[in-house]
Amino acid sequence: LMVRETRELLAAGARVPIFEATFEHDGILVRVDVLIPDGEGWRVVEVKASTSVKDYHVLDCAIQDWVLRHEGIKVTSVLLAHINNQFVYPGGGDYSGLLVEEDMTSAIRSVEPRVEDLIAKARAAVSGPEPNVAVGTHCNKPYDCQFVNHCWPMDAEYPVIGLRGSKKKLGEYVAAGYRDxxxxxxEAITAATQRRIHRVTCEGEPEILDGARDALAALAYPRSFLDFETIGPAIPIWPGTQPYKSVPVQWSCHIDDGTGDGSVGSLRHEEFLDLSGKAPMRELAEALIAGLGDSGPVLTYTSYEQGVINCLIELFPDLEGPLxxxxxxxxxxxPVVKENYYHPAMLGSWSIKAVVPTIAPELDYADLDGINEGTAASNGFLEAIDPGTDLVRKAELEEQLLRYCRFDTEAMVAIVNFFTN
Incomplete structure (x- = not known):
């Protein structure tokens, strides 16, 4: 349908920009992001969400150029537009400067012989039997392959991919016939972390060292357990923000003043979430300062929260002192958990989502309805502030966002209690 519509537009003499212009030649279908009239020909603009030109973009653009020219389209130039990550949104809908255009014409014409070879290989892969390609580093370059779970042996109780580390080395294990x-x-394992994962998995029991208990028991009160949720859209929403730069929009904090038994139910809980659509960062920062007070350790899981607070300092220099x-x-x-704890079920990961189910089975992120991981939280926030989202859906998203962020700080409380009780 789109091919026919494109042909009809061109046949009618259209000399206007065409978005998603679609062409097919010899079974190869391409969609041009923007086709712009240029003299007697057409300028092709391919838009990418990356912040620079990547090697694989050259062949991507070259295939489009090859199809269009074989279909009789006079291509005057091929440009690749990518995100300018130095762009600061001034507000008012002014996005001039958000995209940077790079002329790819010479680069793609120089690789034209490779295009037909690539097409031939693609045809062979589609029409022939399943390719017999060993797993390895190429499974994740330039993107994660959609067939990773098909090609890597995942049917064992503790799949060998759970050793983590170098994909090249893991591929060698698989090639040698190892599945678990x-x-x-x-003797095949040399890296210290992988040796530890292997040893504990073979022993079949979690490793719990005293260092975690000692480090955590020494923490003073009040103890604040903090987690942020952020967004980092390619197209900034609020003035002063940049493409892909993490902007905090939500936080949860459980506060243990030392007077209770340390369970989540005995802790005070503070949280912030504003779904009005206005820039929330100032109110978020002020609420954070008020909620955390000026004393006691602030517990996080990874150093991500420090980066978020530094972002707030950049936005609001007048709050630098308390932040x-x-x-x-x-x-x-x-680092405390990684140094002192490992459970075979973690499969080589010390992420909070991998750790918590092994120490507090009742806290499993998979049991959360709707939003249960960071990307979903970011997307959920953006959907919630969209004026087109109805009130019922917005209320549903608000409940899920609050529950998910609170779940993270509850998980941290569970970690501390596990090692100190």
Whole structure:
């Protein structure tokens, strides 16, 4: 349908920009992001969400150029437009400067012989039997392959991919016939982290060292457990923000003043979430400063929260003092957990989502309805502030966002209690 519509537009003599112009030649279908009249010919503009030109963009553009020219379209130039990550949105809908255009014409014409070879290989892959290609680093370059779970052996109790580390090395294990972590010979593993994963998995029991208990028991009160949720859209929403730069929009904090038994139910809970659509960062920062007070450790899981607070300092220099006070009190649980704990079910990951189900089975992110991970939270926030979202859906998203962020801080409380009780 789109091919026919494009042909009809061109046949009618259209000399206006055409978005998603679609062409097909010899079974190869391409969609041009923008086709712009240029003298007696057409300028092709391919738009990418990346912040620079990548090697694989050259062949991408070259295939489009090849199809169009074989279909009789006079292509005067091929440009690649990508995000300018130095762009600062001034507001008022002024996005001039958001995209940078790079002329790819010479580069793509120089690789034209490779295009037909690539097309021939693609045809062979589609029409022939399943390709017999060993797994390895190429499974994730330039993108994660959609067939990773098909090609990598995932049917074992502890799949060998759970050793993590170098994909090249993991591919060698698979090529050698190993499917389960426990099958790999001791002498085949050289990296310290992988040896630890292998040893604990073979032993079949979690490793719990005293260092975590000692470090966490020494923390003073009040203890604040903090988690942020952020968005980083390619197209900034609020003045002063940049493409892809993380902007905090929500936080949750459980506060243990030391007077209770340390359970989540005995802790005070503070949170912030504004779904009005207006820039929330100032109110978020002020609420954070008020909620965390000026004393006691602020526990996080990874150093991400420090980066978020630094972002707030950049946005609001007048709040630098109290925000720096919070940074000075940050205590990262991640290195403490990684150094002192491993459970075979974590499959080589010390992410909070991998750790918590092994120490508090009742806290499993998979059990959360709707939003249960960071990208979903970011997308959920953007959907919630969209004027087109109805009130019922907005209320549903608000409940899910609050629950998910609160779940993260509850998980941190569970981690501390696990090691200290």
């Amino acid at each position: 972590i426990r099958d790999v010979r001791d 720096h006070n919070i940074i000075g009190r940050l205590f990262d649980l991640y």
